[in-house]
Amino acid sequence: MMFETVSTTQTMDYIPQPAEPVVRLHLLVVDPDPAVRSACAEIAASLGYAVESTGDMNHARSLLRGRAADIVLINLPFGSNAGLELVSEVKLLYPDTSVIAMTSSSSVNAAVEAMRCGASDYLTKPFAMDELSTVLDRAAASHLTDASTRQLRERLRLSQGLGAMIGRSGEMEKLYRILSKVAVTTHPVLVLGESGTGKELVARTIHAYGPNAQKPFLPVDCGSLVPTLIESELFGYVKGAFTGANRSKDGLLVSAEGGTVFLDEIGELSLDLQAKLLRALQEKEVRPVGATHRVPIRARIVAATNRDLASMVEKGTFRKDLFYRLNVVNLRLPALRDRREDIPLLAAHFLDRISREHGHKFNLSDEALRTMMRYDWPGNVRELENSVERACALSSGPVLHLGDLPTQLQQQGLDAQRVPAAGEPREEAKPPEVKTLAELEKDAILGAIRTLNGDKLQAAKLLGIGKTTLYRKLKEYGILDPLRDE
Numbered sequence: 503m504m505f506e507t508v509s510t511t512q513t514m515d516y517i518p519q520p521a522e523p524v525v526r527l528h529l530l531v532v533d534p535d536p537a538v539r540s541a542c543a544e545i546a547a548s549l550g551y552a553v554e555s556t557g558d559m560n561h562a563r564s565l566l567r568g569r570a571a572d573i574v575l576i577n578l579p580f581g582s583n584a585g586l587e588l589v590s591e592v593k594l595l596y597p598d599t600s601v602i603a604m605t606s607s608s609s610v611n612a613a614v615e616a617m618r619c620g621a622s623d624y625l626t627k628p629f630a631m632d633e634l635s636t637v638l639d640r641a642a643a644s645h646l647t648d649a650s651t652r653q654l655r656e657r658l659r660l661s662q663g664l665g666a667m668i669g670r671s672g673e674m675e676k677l678y679r680i681l682s683k684v685a686v687t688t689h690p691v692l693v694l695g696e697s698g699t700g701k702e703l704v705a706r707t708i709h710a711y712g713p714n715a716q717k718p719f720l721p722v723d724c725g726s727l728v729p730t731l732i733e734s735e736l737f738g739y740v741k742g743a744f745t746g747a748n749r750s751k752d753g754l755l756v757s758a759e760g761g762t763v764f765l766d767e768i769g770e771l772s773l774d775l776q777a778k779l780l781r782a783l784q785e786k787e788v789r790p791v792g793a794t795h796r797v798p799i800r801a802r803i804v805a806a807t808n809r810d811l812a813s814m815v816e817k818g819t820f821r822k823d824l825f826y827r828l829n830v831v832n833l834r835l836p837a838l839r840d841r842r843e844d845i846p847l848l849a850a851h852f853l854d855r856i857s858r859e860h861g862h863k864f865n866l867s868d869e870a871l872r873t874m875m876r877y878d879w880p881g882n883v884r885e886l887e888n889s890v891e892r893a894c895a896l897s898s899g900p901v902l903h904l905g906d907l908p909t910q911l912q913q914q915g916l917d918a919q920r921v922p923a924a925g926e927p928r929e930e931a932k933p934p935e936v937k938t939l940a941e942l943e944k945d946a947i948l949g950a951i952r953t954l955n956g957d958k959l960q961a962a963k964l965l966g967i968g969k970t971t972l973y974r975k976l977k978e979y980g981i982l983d984p985l986r987d988e
Contacts, residue, residue, distance in 0.1 A: 527642055528569065531555035532562045532588065533577035533604065538627070542575060545634055559584050563591070570596045573641050576621075577604045578612045586612065586619055593620030600641040604629075667700065667707055668851045671841035675952075677704075677833065684831050685711035690783075692768075692828045693806040695835030698884030701806035702766060704833060708804055709762040717761030720754045720801075725767035729775055734791050736763075737782065743792025755788055758801035768828065769809035769820060780824040803828065838879040838886060845875055848883060852890040864894050867903045874907070877914050947975055 529546050533539045534557040543553045554571070556562050566574075574592055578585035589601050603616035603624040613624040622644065623637050667674070684691055685708050693701045702721060709719045722735055734743075738753030754763050771779065782788045783803065787796040805828045814820035838845065849866060857863045866874070870893070879885050893906040904912055950961040962972040 526550060526552050527572040527645065528552045529554070529573045529575065529638070530562065530565060530571040531575045532559065532585075533557060533575070534579070535577070538577075538604075541631075542634060545631055546575075546638060549635060549638060551638070559588050562588060566592065566596065571599055572645050573600045573602065573638065575602045575604060576616075578616060586615055589616050589619040589621050598645075600645050602637055602641055666703055668848050669841060669844035670847065671836075671844045673836040673841045674844065677835065680831075680833060681707060681711075684708060684833070686713060688713065688802045689830045690803045690805070690828050691831045691833060692811075693804065693833045693835065694811075695806075695808060696837050696882055697808050698882030699835040699837060700883050701808075701835060702764060704835065705762070705764040705804040705806060709764075709802075712762070712802070714760050714762070714802065718758050719762050719764065720758050721764040721766060722754060723766050725770035729772050732771070732775060733778065736779065737788040737790055738797070739791035740793045743790070747792070750790070752797070753788060753790060755782060755799040755801050756797050758799075760800045761802070763801045763803055765803065765805040767807055767809075768805040769807040769811055769814060773819070773821065776821045776824050780821060780827060783824075783827050838882045842875055845879075845886065846871060848886055849874060849890055852887050853894070856891060856894050860894070863900055864897065865901050866893075867901050869904050870902055870907060873904055873911050873914055877911055944975075944979060947972065948979075948981075 527550075529551040531539055531542045531546070531553065532555070533542065536557065539555045539557060543555045546553045551573075554565055556565060562574075562576075565571075576585055576588055576592075578589075585603070589603065592599055592601055600623075601616075601621040603613050603621045604627060605613045605616075605624060606627050613621075613626065616624060623641060625633060625637055667678075681704070691705075691708060693704050695701050705721075706719060709715060722732070724732060727735065730744075734751075734753070736753050736755055738751050738756060739747050740750045741747055782799065785796075786800070787798045789796050811820055811825055811829075815822045815825050838848075849871070853864045853866070874886070874889075881888075889908050889911060890902075892908055893902040897903075897906045946965065947961070950965055951958060954960045958972055958976075959969055962969045965972070
């Protein structure tokens, strides 16, 4: 059924009435045809949009100045550039607004031109009601995803990390950029890293900033449970399935109800359980232990391990098909020794938390902090946190000294202070590192681009050089995207 032949009352008979959305998007309809304008507005309102409409381009500009719309539906009149000009103006003044162009069947070229001007989608008249609903749903999903990503990036700009994650080193900045994109999807994620790097914290951050943050987050330690317990934990069981099964119980994959299941130490699963997990993920259903029926699942999977899964696949100890199923997005966490500049920030965070818990302030002495910066931290962030807690527990005052730190750190501090005995060769002092002018220039260029979140034109202005010079320098460095390629 087309808009040219449907009345307002007919439109409402055919359009379902969904529940009011959590986020009520604002839609502006711009079309000189009152019938089309009214039908579009009515359908959009039934889908939960806050709708304004007008048949005049100048009035549309006035409405947008008063309130920027989330989505604008613009008619492109045949033989006129007025619609295209409005598309360009909207994208220039309101880049976050999604624009949908409406064209007659004889002006498809205008739709192509509208896409070049910034429109994200188009409809060819006459169109059916379900076509409009589909295009609006697509625009809304894209708008909300982009908005979520922008909010995450803004949080990163204003904070010392992301969520409960702490760190502003280059390695962590790269991780945050990937997380800000991954979090707003529901794809499986594989988190790799040494013990103590914070793999579960990353999984919780992905869940907390994801579209299903209000749903459960359910962790499973695959390395601490025997295979039979892991199977019943993941898939559930029915009454009488084994000794002690006095009642039926849903597995975590079902209990998540659209939330996140975190499979920690996934590399410890037996091959038999790997096969069952793969089948559950592929078919999106599980068969509880002892049952003959299957139960659908809607859980997002985040898996983690400190083992080399690719090497395990080559040796045949981890299924290749399961590895590819889990490895849709791969996040590798840096070891603490590879981001030493984050150590003071992390230590201050732990001290602040402990100070609040105990009711009085703790601080690190310069000597203690220097020692912590030199130490390699084989246990990573977890070891750092434990060391700070131990120092606070043993300290006799508000200042934590070298003697309050664990033995291995004290030894490192003493070794750094030790004076060589008579006749023992002294370690030659290393000359201070001096950077060349070319290196300083590269650091200045990349630092400016990073500070301005990738805006090369603004970086060139800030540095006092032309944009051609900046692009030539980036080409010399072999860097296409300074935020990604460093």
